[in-house]
Amino acid sequence: MNKEKPPGSQHPGATPKATVARLSLYLRHLEMLAQKGQETISSNRLGEALEISDAQVRKDLGHFGQFGYPGIGYRIGELRDALRSVIGTNREWSVALVGVGNLGRALFGYGGFRQRGFVVRALFDNDPAKIGTRLGEMTVRPIDRLAESTRELGLQLAILAVPVDAADEAARRVRDAGICGILNFAPVRLAAPKGLHVVSVDLGLELEQLAFQVNRRTSDEAPERTEEAP
Amino acid sequence: MNKEKPPGSQHPGATPKATVARLSLYLRHLEMLAQKGQETISSNRLGEALEISDAQVRKDLGHFGQFGYPGIGYRIGELRDALRSVIGTNREWSVALVGVGNLGRALFGYGGFRQRGFVVRALFDNDPAKIGTRLGEMTVRPIDRLAESTRELGLQLAILAVPVDAADEAARRVRDAGICGILNFAPVRLAAPKGLHVVSVDLGLELEQLAFQVNRRTSDEAPERTEEAP
DNA sequence: TCGTGTGAAGAATTTCACAGCA
DNA sequence: TGCTGTGAAATTCTTCACACGA
Numbered sequence: 001m002n003k004e005k006p007p008g009s010q011h012p013g014a015t016p017k018a019t020v021a022r023l024s025l026y027l028r029h030l031e032m033l034a035q036k037g038q039e040t041i042s043s044n045r046l047g048e049a050l051e052i053s054d055a056q057v058r059k060d061l062g063h064f065g066q067f068g069y070p071g072i073g074y075r076i077g078e079l080r081d082a083l084r085s086v087i088g089t090n091r092e093w094s095v096a097l098v099g100v101g102n103l104g105r106a107l108f109g110y111g112g113f114r115q116r117g118f119v120v121r122a123l124f125d126n127d128p129a130k131i132g133t134r135l136g137e138m139t140v141r142p143i144d145r146l147a148e149s150t151r152e153l154g155l156q157l158a159i160l161a162v163p164v165d166a167a168d169e170a171a172r173r174v175r176d177a178g179i180c181g182i183l184n185f186a187p188v189r190l191a192a193p194k195g196l197h198v199v200s201v202d203l204g205l206e207l208e209q210l211a212f213q214v215n216r217r218t219s220d221e222a223p224e225r226t227e228e229a230p
Numbered sequence: 231m232n233k234e235k236p237p238g239s240q241h242p243g244a245t246p247k248a249t250v251a252r253l254s255l256y257l258r259h260l261e262m263l264a265q266k267g268q269e270t271i272s273s274n275r276l277g278e279a280l281e282i283s284d285a286q287v288r289k290d291l292g293h294f295g296q297f298g299y300p301g302i303g304y305r306i307g308e309l310r311d312a313l314r315s316v317i318g319t320n321r322e323w324s325v326a327l328v329g330v331g332n333l334g335r336a337l338f339g340y341g342g343f344r345q346r347g348f349v350v351r352a353l354f355d356n357d358p359a360k361i362g363t364r365l366g367e368m369t370v371r372p373i374d375r376l377a378e379s380t381r382e383l384g385l386q387l388a389i390l391a392v393p394v395d396a397a398d399e400a401a402r403r404v405r406d407a408g409i410c411g412i413l414n415f416a417p418v419r420l421a422a423p424k425g426l427h428v429v430s431v432d433l434g435l436e437l438e439q440l441a442f443q444v445n446r447r448t449s450d451e452a453p454e455r456t457e458e459a460p
Numbered sequence: 461t462c463g464t465g466t467g468a469a470g471a472a473t474t475t476c477a478c479a480g481c482a
Numbered sequence: 483t484g485c486t487g488t489g490a491a492a493t494t495c496t497t498c499a500c501a502c503g504a
Contacts, residue, residue, distance in 0.1 A: 018473060020442060024435045028417060042485060050419055054485090055475055062487060070486045071482045087438050088445040095437075106336025112417060112434040118441075157440060181444040183437050187258060187342060189280055197443040199436050204342040205254045206429050207325075207413050210387060211318040211348075212250060213427040214411040248495060272463060284463090285497055292465060300464045301504045 019060045023087055025050050026060070030080040042073035089117045096155045096179065098124045098170055099162035100133075100140050103185060107161055108135055121153045126166070143170070147177040157181040164188050171196065249290045253317055255280050256290070260310040272303035319347045326385045326409065328354045328400055329392035330363075330370050333415060337391055338365055351383045356396070373400070377407040387411040394418050401426065 029049055033041060043057040061067055064086050067079050084090040097108055097120050107113075108120055123135055126143045133140050141149060149155065158174045160167060160182050167186035174182055175193045184190055184200040192198045259279055263271060273287040291297055294316050297309050314320040327338055327350050337343075338350055353365055356373045363370050371379060379385065388404045390397060390412050397416035404412055405423045414420055414430040422428045 016473070021439070023442070024432075024438045025419075027438070028432070028435065029419075032418075044485080053475065055477095055488095056473090058486060059474080059488080066487075068486045069482075070480075071484050073485065086442070088441040089438060093437075093441055102339040103336050106333055107433070109332040110433065112432075113437060116434045116438060118434070118437050157437070157444065159437075181440045183440050188262075189255075189259075197440060199440040199443070201431065201433065201436050202254075202258070202342075203337070203340065203431065204346045204348070205258065206431050207323075207343060207348050207387070207389075208254045208257070208317050208319060208346060209251070210411045210413050210427060210429040211323055212253070212316070213429070214387065215318040246495065274463080283497065285466095285499095286495090288464060289466080289496080296465075298464045299504075300502075301462050303463065 015063050019063055022050075022052065022056075022060055023083060025052075026057070027080065027083040027087060027089070030076055030083065034076050034080055038076055040069075040073045040075055043068070046074070091117065093118045093157055094121045094153060094155050095119060096122050096124060096146065096150070096158040096174070098143065098146075098158050098160050098174065099166075100125045100130055100135060101161065101163070104159075104161035105135060107159055107185075118157070120159070121155060122149050124149075126170075143173060146173055150177040150179055155179055157183065160184045160186060162186060171198075245293050249293055252280075252282065252286075252290055253313060255282075256287070257310065257313040257317060257319070260306055260313065264306050264310055268306055270299075270303045270305055273298070276304070321347065323348045323387055324351045324383060324385050325349060326352050326354060326376065326380070326388040326404070328373065328376075328388050328390050328404065329396075330355045330360055330365060331391065331393070334389075334391035335365060337389055337415075348387070350389070351385060352379050354379075356400075373403060376403055380407040380409055385409055387413065390414045390416060392416060401428075 026046065029046065030041075042054075043061075044054040046052075047054045047057045058068070061074070061079070065082065067082055068074050081090070095113070095118050097104055100108070100123050104123075104125075108123065113120065120138075123138050123140045124143045124146055125131060125140050130140050131142045155177075156179060158179050158181070160170055160174070162170050164186045167184065167188050168191050171182060171184070171190045172193060175196045180195055181197045182190070182192075182199070184198055185203070187202045187204060189200070190196075190198050256276065259276065260271075272284070273291075274284040276282075277284045277287045288298070291304070291309070295312065297312055298304050311320070325343070325348050327334055330338070330353050334353075334355075338353065343350065350368075353368050353370045354373045354376055355361060355370050360370050361372045385407075386409060388409050388411070390400055390404070392400050394416045397414065397418050398421050401412060401414070401420045402423060405426045410425055411427045412420070412422075412429070414428055415433070417432045417434060419430070420426075420428050
């Protein structure tokens with residue numbers, strides 16, 4: 001009763017999930033190299049910097065075209081532009097920030113979004129005490145205005161920084177407003193309505209993953225016997 | 231020249247990386263159920279809530295013992311305690327927050343850490359303008375005091391919220407201070423010194439992943455042909 | 461009957477290894 | 483010679499399917 005897809009390989013030609021997850025890593029490193037003025041890089045050295053094998057790098061990039069020059073490697077500017085275009089950061093994205101509590105305000109001030117082409121164009125909250133307050137150049141709007149503002153401003157994505165209990169309701173409103181992508185910071189798996197793409201970031205969960213790694217020297221180097229003491 | 235491990239299966243008995251990544255998801259949901267007072271849950275329904283197959287749930291949990299009761303399912307409190315113990319959140323962790331800029335301050339105020347047993351016990355920065363300022367009950371310390379404070383307070387993990395250019399240097403100091411786990415918010419792959427466990431969170435990167443998903447209805451439903459023009 | 465634990469089968473992903481181009 | 487693109491092999495991860503316990 002838990003079945004999703006008819007068992008069978010995904011349609012051939014589709015990009016593996018694992019590849020997609022690495023795409024942004026490649027792009028991030030290429031942007032850095034481009035800024036330093038470097039012109040070309042081989043799959044081997046690109047992989048080295050990211051702890052990915054050279055073959056993996058070539059295969060990943062191969063899904064989107066042939067960017068490499070035998071004997072040379074990849075031209076950095078060219079590959080960067082190609083990846084931007086594949087990922088979608090060759091244009092600007094208009095983002096709604098929903099929830100202006102502690103975390104929301106920090107995300108608003110975080111430079112890393114704008115730098116990659118994500119521009120927060122409106123702030124929303126449902127707390128009357130926050131509605132109408134200013135944050136930088138912007139005024140916090142009531143969440144009931146979400147749909148209206150989405151049309152006005154052409155909002156395309158939403159950053160959800162609301163308390164966990166409010167998350168599902170907020171996600172529904174976002175979807176109803178016509179936005180089809182959510183970056184969710186609430187520590188729940190959203191009951192994502194159809195047609196809504198969701199990427200979740202649970203900060204506490206990441207810290208847990210770290211704690212786990214530190215607890216046991218799992219996975220890492222050192223095939224030293226890791227028998228726990230009896 | 232890029233070889234890491236002698237090809238060969240990992241030592242048997244090791245926990246698959248993929249399983250580890252799901253452990254915190256299980257725990258998160260169990261904590262929620264426990265709070266609601268529910269007593270037991272089957273692998274099927276636990277999986278349903280997290281979009282994981284029932285067999286996967288059973289296999290994942292099976293790596294750490296036999297927690298299930300045939301015909302019943304899992305006792306929530308019991309399984310929760312077991313997972314806490316496996317992950318390490320059955321005890322408190324003392325955390326250093328390095329970098330009290332915009333993001334750092336928000337992370338300090340974020341409740342999701344403490345709730346899972348991670349207590350920020352000291353704040354550090356290298357900006358003279360910030361050193362000595364107060365944040366809540368705490369005073370920002372110069373980063374040169376990191377080692378000293380680590381001994382005094384028994385710091386075990388560090389949250390790194392410094393600018394990208396400062397990240398590697400800061401990571402080195404954290405390692406030298408005797409801390410062996412970093413939650414890194416700078417958008418670089420840290421040149422992690424040996425013995426240092428790193429989990430990275432790149433917020434811009436997550437938003438990119440979302441943009442990519444929205445751009446193409448990749449992976450999701452709709453096996454519509456996505457052939458690019460030749 | 462419901463639901464776990466688990467070997468075996470099946471998919472997905474990664475690595476190998478090598479032809480071929482500059 | 484240096485390095486890409488890519489089938490084939492190896493490995494890792496997921497699902498199937500069923501014996502068995504409550």
